[in-house]
Amino acid sequence: MKLSSRPRLERQRIPKRKTRRKVKPRKINWGVVKVILILGLTGATLAGTYYFIATSPQLAVDTPIIEAKENARKDRIQNGFNLYCLNHYRTIHPNIFQLDLKDLADYLSREPGVSDIEIKRQLPNTIKIIVKEREPQAIIPIPEMSRFLGIDNQGVIFDLDSCKDYDLPFITGLKFEGCELGQPLKAPAVREVLTIIDQLRDPEIDLSPQIAEFNIEKPKGIIGYTIGQAIQIRFGSPDQAEGKKLRRLKALLKYLREREERMEYIDLRFKNIVMKKSAEGDTEDRGQNTEDKGQTTEERGQILASDL
Numbered sequence: 122m123k124l125s126s127r128p129r130l131e132r133q134r135i136p137k138r139k140t141r142r143k144v145k146p147r148k149i150n151w152g153v154v155k156v157i158l159i160l161g162l163t164g165a166t167l168a169g170t171y172y173f174i175a176t177s178p179q180l181a182v183d184t185p186i187i188e189a190k191e192n193a194r195k196d197r198i199q200n201g202f203n204l205y206c207l208n209h210y211r212t213i214h215p216n217i218f219q220l221d222l223k224d225l226a227d228y229l230s231r232e233p234g235v236s237d238i239e240i241k242r243q244l245p246n247t248i249k250i251i252v253k254e255r256e257p258q259a260i261i262p263i264p265e266m267s268r269f270l271g272i273d274n275q276g277v278i279f280d281l282d283s284c285k286d287y288d289l290p291f292i293t294g295l296k297f298e299g300c301e302l303g304q305p306l307k308a309p310a311v312r313e314v315l316t317i318i319d320q321l322r323d324p325e326i327d328l329s330p331q332i333a334e335f336n337i338e339k340p341k342g343i344i345g346y347t348i349g350q351a352i353q354i355r356f357g358s359p360d361q362a363e364g365k366k367l368r369r370l371k372a373l374l375k376y377l378r379e380r381e382e383r384m385e386y387i388d389l390r391f392k393n394i395v396m397k398k399s400a401e402g403d404t405e406d407r408g409q410n411t412e413d414k415g416q417t418t419e420e421r422g423q424i425l426a427s428d429l
Contacts, residue, residue: 174218181214182206182248189252191282194234198252201229217246233303234271234279258318259292259335260284274315276305288330290318290345294338310337316359317343326367331374342390347374350383357390369394 174180185202189195203213205228210219226238229250237253257271261278269284272292279302281287292314300306314335321329333348335356342357354370356362366389373394377384383399 174216177216179245180217181246182217182220183214183246185248185250186243187250187252190254191234191286193280193282194232194252194254197232198229198235198250201232202248202250205229217242217244217248220248231303233277234281236273255279257281257287257289258315260287260289261292261295263297270302272306272311272315274319276311276315278302278304278306290329290332291334292337293334294336308337310343313337313359314343317345317356317362320359320362320364320367323364323367326364326371328367328371328374350377352377352384353386355386355388355390361390366394 185199187195187198189198202225205225206213206215206220209215209221220242222240222242226240229235229238234255235252236255239251239253241249241251243249255271255273255277257279258274259272260281261270261272262268262284263270269281270278271281271287272278278300292311295306295308295311305311314337318329318335320326321332331347332345332354333351334346336344336346341355342361345354345356346352347354352374370387370389373387373396385397385399388395
C-alpha cells in the first residue's frame, strides 16, 4: 500500500468579524431646547426694547425745568446744560436715559454761585434741575465795574444778579489780586469779619440789621458803620468783640438813638467799651477817669455804657 506524498493541509483559523452594535438615536432634551429658545427670545426682546428706548423721539429731552432764585443764574445753568449736551451727545435734546445725571450735576456745579445741584428724570422727556445756591452773608461792591459779589460763610465769592434782593451789610477794603469766582478769599481778615457777622446774628444780640458796612482795610482791625447815624464801631477781632460786649453795645446804641446823641466812634477793643462824641458837639471821650489824666481814654478803656 503506497502512501500519498501530497502534503497534509492544516486547518487554518479564520478570525471572526466583529459585529457592530447598532447605535440608538439620542433623545432630544426638549427642556434644554425650551430654555435656549426662551433666552434667545428674551435677549432679542431686550435688545429691541433698548433700541427703541435709545432712539425714540418721544424720549428726547425737552427744555429742562430749572429751580433757582436768580434769573441770571437760571440762564447760566441753561447755557451750561446745552453746552454739556452738545459736547457729549451732539444735540441739546439727547435721550433721557442716555444722560449721565451725576456727570451732568458735577459739570453744572462749576457755576460759582452754586453749592450743590440735584437732577431728576421725569418721564417721558423732562429733566428737573434743582439748584442749591450759595447763601450770601455779605455783599462786596466793586464800583469801578458796577458789579456786586456775594460772599458765603466759607468765604467763597460769586456774582449777584442784584444787591436789592438782599438786606445784607457791605464789606469794603478787600483786595482781589489772584482771586477767582467760586473760590474762597484767602485774606485772614475775611474769616474774621465773617465770624463777627455771625456773632452779630445771635438771637440774643441781633445787631446785624444795624450795621451797614464792614471795612477790613484799616490796621485797627474790623471796623463797622451803623445805619443812619454812621457811627464807627471798632470791633477789632472776633475775640475782642465777644458776646458780653456786643450785648452792651446793643443797649448803648438803643440809648443813643433814644436821646438822639451822636458818637464819632465806639471802640470794643479794650476791656471796657470806649466811645467818643461826634465833632458836631463838644468832642470828648466818655468815661474819662479824672484821677488819671496822663493816659488817653483808649488806654484806660473806660465806658459810658458800663452801667447799662
